[in-house]
Amino acid sequence: MEIPIEEVLVQIAQVVGSQYVLRDASVLASYGADGFTLENVPPRAVILPGNADEVAETVRLLAAAGVPFLARGAGTSLSGGAIARQGAVIVHLSRMSRILSVDLKNGMVECEPGVVNRTISQRVAPDGFFYAPDPSSGQACTIGGNVAENAGGPHCLKYGVTANHILMVELVLADGERVRVGHLAAYPDPIDFLGLMLGSEGTFAVVTRVWVRVIRIPPSQSTVMALFDQVAWASQAVSAIISAGIIPASIEMMDQLAISAVERGTYRVGYPPDVAAVLLIEVDGSSVEVQSDTEAVLAILAKFHPRSVQTPHSEAERDLWWANRKTAFGAMGLISPRYYVQDGVIPRSRLPEVLARIAAIAEHYRIRIANVFHAGDGNLHPLLLYDDRDPDQVARVIQAGSEVLRVCVEVGGSITGEHGVGLEKLQEMSLQFSPEELQALRGLKASFDPQGLLNPGKVLPEPQ
Amino acid sequence: MIDTSVCVHCGLCLPACPTYQETGMESSSPRGRVFLLEAIAKGAEPSLESVRQIDECLDCRACEEVCPAHVPVGHRVDQFRRDHPQWIRRSGSGMREQRVVRWLTTPLGLHGFHWAVRLSQGPRLRRLSQRWLPLPLKSLSRGLPKTMPRQLGRARWRSKAVLEPGGNRLVVGLFLGCVMDAVFATTNHHTADLLSDVGRFVEVPMSQRCCGALSFHSGDIEQARRLAVANIKAFESVAEVVVNAAGCGAFFKEYAEIFEESSPWQAPAKALAARVVDVHQFLDDHRLPNLDQRPLPEARLTIHDACHLAHAQGIRQPLRDLLLRAGYQVIEMPEADRCCGSAGTYNLSHPAMAHRLKQKKAADVPQEVSGVATSNPGCMLQIQAGLQDAGRLLRVAHTVDWLWEAYHGNSH
Ligand SMILES: Cc1cc2nc3c(=O)[nH]c(=O)nc-3n(C[C@H](O)[C@H](O)[C@H](O)COP(=O)(O)OP(=O)(O)OC[C@H]3O[C@@H](n4cnc5c(N)ncnc54)[C@H](O)[C@@H]3O)c2cc1C
Numbered sequence A: 001m002e003i004p005i006e007e008v009l010v011q012i013a014q015v016v017g018s019q020y021v022l023r024d025a026s027v028l029a030s031y032g033a034d035g036f037t038l039e040n041v042p043p044r045a046v047i048l049p050g051n052a053d054e055v056a057e058t059v060r061l062l063a064a065a066g067v068p069f070l071a072r073g074a075g076t077s078l079s080g081g082a083i084a085r086q087g088a089v090i091v092h093l094s095r096m097s098r099i100l101s102v103d104l105k106n107g108m109v110e111c112e113p114g115v116v117n118r119t120i121s122q123r124v125a126p127d128g129f130f131y132a133p134d135p136s137s138g139q140a141c142t143i144g145g146n147v148a149e150n151a152g153g154p155h156c157l158k159y160g161v162t163a164n165h166i167l168m169v170e171l172v173l174a175d176g177e178r179v180r181v182g183h184l185a186a187y188p189d190p191i192d193f194l195g196l197m198l199g200s201e202g203t204f205a206v207v208t209r210v211w212v213r214v215i216r217i218p219p220s221q222s223t224v225m226a227l228f229d230q231v232a233w234a235s236q237a238v239s240a241i242i243s244a245g246i247i248p249a250s251i252e253m254m255d256q257l258a259i260s261a262v263e264r265g266t267y268r269v270g271y272p273p274d275v276a277a278v279l280l281i282e283v284d285g286s287s288v289e290v291q292s293d294t295e296a297v298l299a300i301l302a303k304f305h306p307r308s309v310q311t312p313h314s315e316a317e318r319d320l321w322w323a324n325r326k327t328a329f330g331a332m333g334l335i336s337p338r339y340y341v342q343d344g345v346i347p348r349s350r351l352p353e354v355l356a357r358i359a360a361i362a363e364h365y366r367i368r369i370a371n372v373f374h375a376g377d378g379n380l381h382p383l384l385l386y387d388d389r390d391p392d393q394v395a396r397v398i399q400a401g402s403e404v405l406r407v408c409v410e411v412g413g414s415i416t417g418e419h420g421v422g423l424e425k426l427q428e429m430s431l432q433f434s435p436e437e438l439q440a441l442r443g444l445k446a447s448f449d450p451q452g453l454l455n456p457g458k459v460l461p462e463p464q
Numbered sequence B: 001m002i003d004t005s006v007c008v009h010c011g012l013c014l015p016a017c018p019t020y021q022e023t024g025m026e027s028s029s030p031r032g033r034v035f036l037l038e039a040i041a042k043g044a045e046p047s048l049e050s051v052r053q054i055d056e057c058l059d060c061r062a063c064e065e066v067c068p069a070h071v072p073v074g075h076r077v078d079q080f081r082r083d084h085p086q087w088i089r090r091s092g093s094g095m096r097e098q099r100v101v102r103w104l105t106t107p108l109g110l111h112g113f114h115w116a117v118r119l120s121q122g123p124r125l126r127r128l129s130q131r132w133l134p135l136p137l138k139s140l141s142r143g144l145p146k147t148m149p150r151q152l153g154r155a156r157w158r159s160k161a162v163l164e165p166g167g168n169r170l171v172v173g174l175f176l177g178c179v180m181d182a183v184f185a186t187t188n189h190h191t192a193d194l195l196s197d198v199g200r201f202v203e204v205p206m207s208q209r210c211c212g213a214l215s216f217h218s219g220d221i222e223q224a225r226r227l228a229v230a231n232i233k234a235f236e237s238v239a240e241v242v243v244n245a246a247g248c249g250a251f252f253k254e255y256a257e258i259f260e261e262s263s264p265w266q267a268p269a270k271a272l273a274a275r276v277v278d279v280h281q282f283l284d285d286h287r288l289p290n291l292d293q294r295p296l297p298e299a300r301l302t303i304h305d306a307c308h309l310a311h312a313q314g315i316r317q318p319l320r321d322l323l324l325r326a327g328y329q330v331i332e333m334p335e336a337d338r339c340c341g342s343a344g345t346y347n348l349s350h351p352a353m354a355h356r357l358k359q360k361k362a363a364d365v366p367q368e369v370s371g372v373a374t375s376n377p378g379c380m381l382q383i384q385a386g387l388q389d390a391g392r393l394l395r396v397a398h399t400v401d402w403l404w405e406a407y408h409g410n411s412h
């Protein structure tokens, strides 16, 4: 029996408080998109629970009435993961943003899902610890969203992605039941349910609590900046560093167009406007290690015709370099009304070739593409610039984006490194998975969410 | 207003926004406000609820500071308030502030305000005022200083500075402010003293007026322009204008934006903006002596970074350096640069949110401090009131006042 949504929302209002159930059409419009701006659908309603009990009760009521729903953190998803499709209701976890406990003896922090990524490191930094996964959106994105997207970041080259740093999560399943998966002792379950949850993009369950691992800040670190007149030289240098057996904490690269945007932004480094690519390489560890790695990196860089190579003069300068890099996406607003960021992964050795093909795609579709990437692990972020007031350009951008992903798959890579499939890459899923594989994934989803209520219209394309 | 940057909806600004922190709602976040404003610009008829959420913006600029494209959300909301007063009025947050502001920014009104405040500090009126004032003002009036000093006024200030050896007279203009001069005139006296200490002759032009920020933010752009013109003329002859109220300093630095591109006042406004120096920056650059060996009675302070100093002018470190050099110990409070909710006339227009932010700020003041240093009259009133409400007997004073006490003793 269908219960009308109005009635369900009244019941939910009694649980969470009526001011935390949003129905006003104009207000809902502000929830129409996340960091992905090519689609905009306002949710049917937004609910802001204050704690895990309220989430469970909310989900139970929604499920009983057959109303689809999805969790939302900070809405920084770049694949439209937090956009409500098929008349779904948003469960916004922004009010659940407390760090519940810190246990440094066991290197563990217990968080509500709405805790902002960067605040975890800020909290434990005075004691010499940090939370390693550092997406560039770290100042805003939430740990719940990170778990859902299995987020990565510049430092994941050495430290691994979110999955490597989550000990246990508490979930509300699609019917409102609460369970915990994973272990604080970090020994594996016979079936790795925790692993299943990581990167499931909110399609299996709602995360209501997360126990993350924090580790010691390395005693020493050093950043090297190298400027190149050819992108190919920069990417050859990256491959050479990795094949020399050095594992820097991160290797980041930006091309000329990307540089022109960040240099207009809040954090200006002063890159020469005509430089083709910049590499930022950070090594960390013991001071002996850092010194020998830095020397080795400098020696390798010198072989690939850098225009200049330098190390920062101060902590502040180093921070500036990184702040500049980390705000690259947002700074696109200074050179284009909108951007559409792609997130392909390729074998590092194919970088020069793939970049050339991306440039050709840009030319063919008459758009500009800026490149920012986690070069160390071959994770590309081509930023396709467009103006949303020009429908033809929007169409060209979408086609170009898809073509970029096709190139990634062709060279043996994948269609997403860290931003997820969301609603953006539904079509491209079939580039990477066979119909049988997709059917198996649908079966998995159905075993967690038989009614198909959780984050509908994401990740898995409808069967043809 | 010049507005070249575009919001790409990245969401990086969300956690910095005090109203989003309070409500958790996208619609009361910077990005949410941009969304709502974009929809309205495209012709959508906004609901009163969404107007209310837009209008709840404090113009604290926290979002602008962290936005990679420095999208001026606060400015845009201001623009919206000016363009659509009818919606703001209907949404209930009223324009009564505009009338108050217009009166307040005339010399007569200021004088009246000064005397009203001065009189209301008498024990009898104080008690009375606790009865008749509207609730938000009641709490705020508890934040007023107990005794009201004489205004530095537009009287000529006789500088105590000695002539430089070379015979160069180093002159700076001192901007007095309206609320600053009416309620915290001591701070103006102290500012003048410290400027003399670093060898400056202080000129206080008689014809200066309110900076115009209050008028501008309450939607009265014409009045703001008149005031700006008066100030441009008043400070024409001095090479540097020292400002001690964060809000006024930030507004001066943006003077050019309130005039049309084609206005003949564009260039002079820019010229004045370039000559304005925040008092902390000035005293830090021109080095007061180092006293950090000398023990001070009220030695442990915490700092509240005023929005229009930290976010709008990017000035944070000089306050800390100055207080440390003067012999104070600084104990940081969490999120020292989160808005205290005072925000110009926000107390009048949005009492509920102002109150929440005030309580939160007071709760953030560490237990072990003996005073709070900040740099804006509104913040001083607001935080003092918040502490008072929480039953804490701490003194809130301008950084300049704390410095003056260190350098000139506690006797006046
Ligand atoms: C400027 C910028 C830079 C970025 N850089 C990086 C980067 O370097 N690396 C990277 O990996 N990503 C990056 N991202 C993408 C994005 O920040 C991440 O995907 C992040 O993990 C999303 O977190 P969020 O809190 O914003 O989640 P949202 O966007 O709100 O949600 C994302 C998905 O997670 C689900 N979800 C959210 N919370 C929960 C929960 N509690 N339980 C279940 N499901 C939930 C949602 O349903 C949705 O499907 C960047 C984004 C931007 C805008």
Ligand code: SF4
Residues within 6 Å of the ligand: A330, A333, B006, B007, B008, B009, B010, B011, B012, B013, B014, B030, B031, B034, B063, B066, B067, B068, B069, B070, B071, B073
């Ligand atoms: S205002 Fe700036 S930080 Fe905020 S969403 Fe827009 S571009 Fe991003």
Ligand code: SF4
Residues within 6 Å of the ligand: B016, B017, B018, B019, B020, B029, B030, B033, B056, B057, B058, B059, B060, B061, B062, B063, B064, B073, B074
């Ligand atoms: S100016 Fe302040 S209150 Fe307004 S949107 Fe920005 S951060 Fe929020």
